[in-house]
Amino acid sequence: MxxxxxxxxxxxxxxxxxxxxxxxxxxxxxxxxxxxxxxxxxxxxxxxxxxxxxxxxLPKALVKETPYVNKETKELHAKRSIAKESLSLIGHGATILVDSGTTTFELVRLLKDRDDLTIITNDIKIAAELVDAKPRCIVTGGEVQSKVGALYGAHAYDLLRSIHVDLFILGAHAVHQNVGVTAPTLEKAKMKQLMIEAAEQTWLVCDTSKFNEKSFAHVCELHEVEGIVTDDRLNDEELDLFHQTRLKAPL
Known part of the structure; x- marks a missing residue:
């Protein structure tokens, strides 16, 4: 043949x-x-x-941006389990960057009584959640992404280049073992890249619906993150695919 x-x-x-x-x-x-x-x-x-x-x-269509209102209740149980598991990553007195997104939002809700933390975020909904909370909150500034609430642009880039933090909690639109982490827009990918550069460690938090997907703009390779916190719906083959990232799956 x-x-x-x-x-x-x-x-x-x-x-x-x-x-x-x-x-x-x-x-x-x-x-x-x-x-x-x-x-x-x-x-x-x-x-x-x-x-x-x-x-x-079979190839799938690239994952595109989803309005906040369409994703805030999607996979909610998984997101809350991931948020609870992620608490162990955040040490006493930590300064952390928290990416925009609904999974990271659920994590921040669990941190509202931590008066030892400084949280820097590019998400206006996360910032609003922290208005009456105990952690110190810093917002990156920048242009607000319509229907999503994420911040990006020159002001945000300048702030991220001027700071250094203990930990970055990275959200993802798509995760693939060959392509790595990808985002729907170049602007969003650049924000995530600058956050990675500003942090001592980066942990990726996302539910398993984001796995084996690809989006438009490259963020990072999987080996660049310390590990992944996800839900418990991966099969043995998928666990093998991502084992090099020290994936952490809550029960």
Whole structure:
């Protein structure tokens, strides 16, 4: 079988099943693992599939920005579990950067009685939650993103370049083992990158619906974060994919 015909057959198998394992392809096509991996790499370059650990899946549309009102109650149980698990990351007297988002919002709600903390955020809803709370709150400033409440722009960039903090709690729109963390816009990706640079450690907090997804603008590779706090819905294969990030999943 010539390479083009073989790759067409691989694409057809993936389209029929939604996903496929390398072992299945080697058996079906009677070729080596190396040949299959090379074919999958070429098909991914042509955006016909997305490689996974041990196989491939159909490509999905890029994850785009979601208005706050549409996501504040989505996956709420998972977000609250993640927030509770994340509390152990925040030491006494810490200065922390908290990214915009609904999962990070749930974490901040649990920190409202901590008078030993300084919280810096680029989210006006998080800042509003801290108005009558005990932590010291600093807002990055900048332009407000319509229907989302995140802050970005030159004023925010200048502040982030001028500070150094203990910990950054990073939110994510999309997380993929090959692409890393991505965001819907270049501006949002730049904010996250500057926050990473300003922090001693970065921990990613996101529910499992964000996994195996891709968005427009690259934020960082997975090895650049200290670890991931997520919910308990990952299967064994997915856990293996992300083990290098010291993923932390609440029960």
């Amino acid at each position: 010539d390479p083009k015909t073989r790759r067409n057959q691989i694409q057809q198998i993936v389209e029929e099943n939604g996903k496929v394992e390398i072992d299945q392809l080697t058996e079906a096509l009677q070729v080596s693992h190396m040949t299959v991996r090379r074919d999958l790499a070429l098909l991914e370059e042509e955006q016909k599939l997305i490689r996974t650990h041990g196989g491939a899946v």
